[in-house]
Amino acid sequence: MDVIKNAINKDKNLAQLLVVFLMVFVLCTALKGSMFLSVSNLQSMGKQFPEFGLLAIAMAFTLFTAGIDLSVVAIANLCAVLMAKLLTILIVPDMSSSAVFMMIAAACLMAFIVSVLCGALNGFLIGVVGITPILATLGTQALYTGFAIVITNGSTLGGLPKQLSATVNSGVMGIPVPLIIFAVFAAIAAFIISKTTLGYKLRMLGTSAKASTFSGFDNVRLFVTNYVLSAVFSAAAGIIMLGRFNSAKADYGASYLMQAILIAVLGGINPYGGKGNISGVIVATIIVQMVSSWLNMYEDISNFYRQIIWGGLLIFVLIYNYVANEREKKQAMKG
Amino acid sequence: MNLQKTVKSTEFYVALIILLLCMVIQMKSGQFFTGNNLVDIVRAFSVPAMFCIGEMFVIITGGVDVSFPAIASLSMFVVCSQLEDVAANPLPYFLVAMLIGLAVGILNGVIIAHFKFPALIVTLGTSSICFGIMQGVFKSREYPLCAPLKEFGEMNLFSATNPVSGLTSNMPVGVVLMIVLVFFGWFILNRTMLGRGIYAIGGDVKAAQRAGFNVFGILVFIYAFSGCMAGLIGVLRSTMLLAVHPNNLEGMEMTVIAACVLGGVRMTGGKGSVLGAMLGMALLIIVDNSLILLGISTIWKKVFIGAIIIIGTAASAIEVKRNERKLAIKMNEGGK
Numbered sequence: 068m069d070v071i072k073n074a075i076n077k078d079k080n081l082a083q084l085l086v087v088f089l090m091v092f093v094l095c096t097a098l099k100g101s102m103f104l105s106v107s108n109l110q111s112m113g114k115q116f117p118e119f120g121l122l123a124i125a126m127a128f129t130l131f132t133a134g135i136d137l138s139v140v141a142i143a144n145l146c147a148v149l150m151a152k153l154l155t156i157l158i159v160p161d162m163s164s165s166a167v168f169m170m171i172a173a174a175c176l177m178a179f180i181v182s183v184l185c186g187a188l189n190g191f192l193i194g195v196v197g198i199t200p201i202l203a204t205l206g207t208q209a210l211y212t213g214f215a216i217v218i219t220n221g222s223t224l225g226g227l228p229k230q231l232s233a234t235v236n237s238g239v240m241g242i243p244v245p246l247i248i249f250a251v252f253a254a255i256a257a258f259i260i261s262k263t264t265l266g267y268k269l270r271m272l273g274t275s276a277k278a279s280t281f282s283g284f285d286n287v288r289l290f291v292t293n294y295v296l297s298a299v300f301s302a303a304a305g306i307i308m309l310g311r312f313n314s315a316k317a318d319y320g321a322s323y324l325m326q327a328i329l330i331a332v333l334g335g336i337n338p339y340g341g342k343g344n345i346s347g348v349i350v351a352t353i354i355v356q357m358v359s360s361w362l363n364m365y366e367d368i369s370n371f372y373r374q375i376i377w378g379g380l381l382i383f384v385l386i387y388n389y390v391a392n393e394r395e396k397k398q399a400m401k402g
Numbered sequence: 403m404n405l406q407k408t409v410k411s412t413e414f415y416v417a418l419i420i421l422l423l424c425m426v427i428q429m430k431s432g433q434f435f436t437g438n439n440l441v442d443i444v445r446a447f448s449v450p451a452m453f454c455i456g457e458m459f460v461i462i463t464g465g466v467d468v469s470f471p472a473i474a475s476l477s478m479f480v481v482c483s484q485l486e487d488v489a490a491n492p493l494p495y496f497l498v499a500m501l502i503g504l505a506v507g508i509l510n511g512v513i514i515a516h517f518k519f520p521a522l523i524v525t526l527g528t529s530s531i532c533f534g535i536m537q538g539v540f541k542s543r544e545y546p547l548c549a550p551l552k553e554f555g556e557m558n559l560f561s562a563t564n565p566v567s568g569l570t571s572n573m574p575v576g577v578v579l580m581i582v583l584v585f586f587g588w589f590i591l592n593r594t595m596l597g598r599g600i601y602a603i604g605g606d607v608k609a610a611q612r613a614g615f616n617v618f619g620i621l622v623f624i625y626a627f628s629g630c631m632a633g634l635i636g637v638l639r640s641t642m643l644l645a646v647h648p649n650n651l652e653g654m655e656m657t658v659i660a661a662c663v664l665g666g667v668r669m670t671g672g673k674g675s676v677l678g679a680m681l682g683m684a685l686l687i688i689v690d691n692s693l694i695l696l697g698i699s700t701i702w703k704k705v706f707i708g709a710i711i712i713i714g715t716a717a718s719a720i721e722v723k724r725n726e727r728k729l730a731i732k733m734n735e736g737g738k
Binding site: 135192196197198199201202203205206207208209210211212213214216217220221325328329332338339369370371372373374375376377378379381382385386389 | 466513517519520522523524526527528529530531532533534535537538539541656659660663669670701702703704705706707708709711712715716719720722723
């Protein structure tokens with residue numbers, strides 16, 4: 068019993084989220100049991116959430132430092148578009164399968180390099196030039212989407228090698244590949260935030276930029292690292308999207324931006340910076356996916372109702388956290 | 403002294419850039435200063451410029467509102483699809499739309515002012531709710547415009563025909579509304595206590611409170627105002643397009659915020675003028691409309707807009723940094 072109590076006290080937010088997770092899970096199972104728990108539904112859920120889950124983690128990194136990255140979806144699309152373009156140029160009709168995989172790997176590498184550059188530009192504008200994060204990433208969002216439009220000429224890029232979509236849509240022992248990619252990246256993110264000095268410094272920066280400067284941290288470098296990390300996670304989401312849709316377009320996944328912010332906030336990341344952790348974001352991602360898969364099972368509920376739920380949930384969670392915080396403060400005052 | 407101040411202001415630089423840009427376009431195409439092109443630009447300018455006024459109030463207090471396209475779309479679609487044959491003149495349509503907008507705006511304002519949440523996230527939430535209600539509950543789709551609104555939309559102040567290309571452009575009556583709203587915005591900011599309060603909150607909330615401003619009331623007012631105007635502008639937009647396009651305004655928030663900031667409205671609050679915001683919007687609209695005249699393919703549009711936002715915001719950020727450094731030096735010297 069003490070172990071559980073300690074665990075709850077250690078991370079109240081995560082404990083709360085797990086309770087919500089269980090409640091949603093039980094509710095979905097009770098209402099749509101056989102359908103919800105079927106292997107195919109679980110697998111399709113596992114294929115769907117990694118892309119916006121990665122975007123939510125990308126968003127979480129920037130919220131940690133009291134910033135925000137509005138360009139995550141734009142970076143994902145730009146990387147996907149560039150990869151698609153590169154692959155259609157590189158791959159000739161009668162290429163051996165292994166050579167095709169080499170090319171795909173090369174394209175992925177390029178996508179990550181591009182994302183590092185995109186993130187570095189964001190970080191430069193915010194850290195060095197001193198533009199507020201909303202504005203800087205608003206500008207780069209238009210810029211990156213703009214480049215993607217120029218590259219695709221505004222249309223959809225297809226004609227990708229079969230191997231790419233086959234790989235992304237396949238599974239290892241029943242576990243979908245996107246889920247594996249997500250697990251790896253999420254583990255890296257959680258490690259960076261909670262186990263490294265970098266994560267500690269980012270949190271410090273988010274709590275107070277001034278204090279961080281006076282503690283001798285190089286704020287500019289931290290900002291750049293922060294936005295590069297965010298961009299790399301976005302690129303990973305872009306690669307999954309490319310494989311899943313088997314095509315690339317400048318404006319895929321427009322609704323993901325809102326969803327990424329929602330999940331990050333739902334997961335307990337404080338938008339004023341410095342608070343929260345990645346495990347919360349992961350649980351929140353799965354909750355959102357469960358609700359959305361469950362709603363999908365009712366044919367007469369339009370997809371658009373989800374938007375009402377997400378918006379309402381976002382505001383509800385903000386208010387809930389606020390009230391909980393106030394209560395804690397009061398108790399602390401009494402104690 | 404006054405001249406020096408003018409020359410140093412953001413508004414002056416933006417105006418200069420607009421002038422240069424117009425000259426370049428005119429020289430390259432010979433089509434810029436033609437009647438129909440100017441009318442087209444004013445037409446494209448009017449709706450986003452009206453949004454600018456509400457957004458500007460919000461940004462000056464240090465917040466940001468991204469929900470107005472959703473509010474405008476929702477109220478426009480609800481009014482046009484549900485009240486089809488209710489009235490013979492357009493006025494009730496506008497009024498009901500404004501009421502819907504007002505309701506959402508008050509919701510925004512109360513949540514933001516009471517809980518002190520980041521305005522961006524709250525308005526993202528209400529934006530999602532509004533689009534959800536429009537698309538889910540009202541099953542939005544392209545819809546024909548009802549007769550009284552169509553009549554209103556077809557009224558023109560005047561039309562201009564290009565003698566060379568033979569293209570005609572009409573100046574819609576809605577432009578009058580824009581002028582009224584812009585003047586109203588200027589009046590509130592510069593001639594009322596409310597305007598002082600808006601600037602004061604953006605400068606320092608605590609100081610504003612101690613100075614006796616009703617911070618809660620003012621914040622609720624500006625978000626309510628922004629929402630109410632969004633409702634009005636939504637219907638106006640549909641009369642200008644002569645049809646109801648529910649998703650036509652999506653993404654407009656980015657352009658409007660960018661225009662405000664380009665015109666010198668400071669994102670951290672406390673600074674900005676109506677003239678600046680209008681000039682910022684004019685710059686964006688001219689670039690948007692005139693790339694074709696310059697022989698640049700429209701696929702480059704977004705790249706240009708992005709670059710302008712980045713350069714514009716970078717310039718003002720550097721300016722702020724320089725001022726801070728100057729201030730610091732002055733204070734050090736004063737200390738000695």
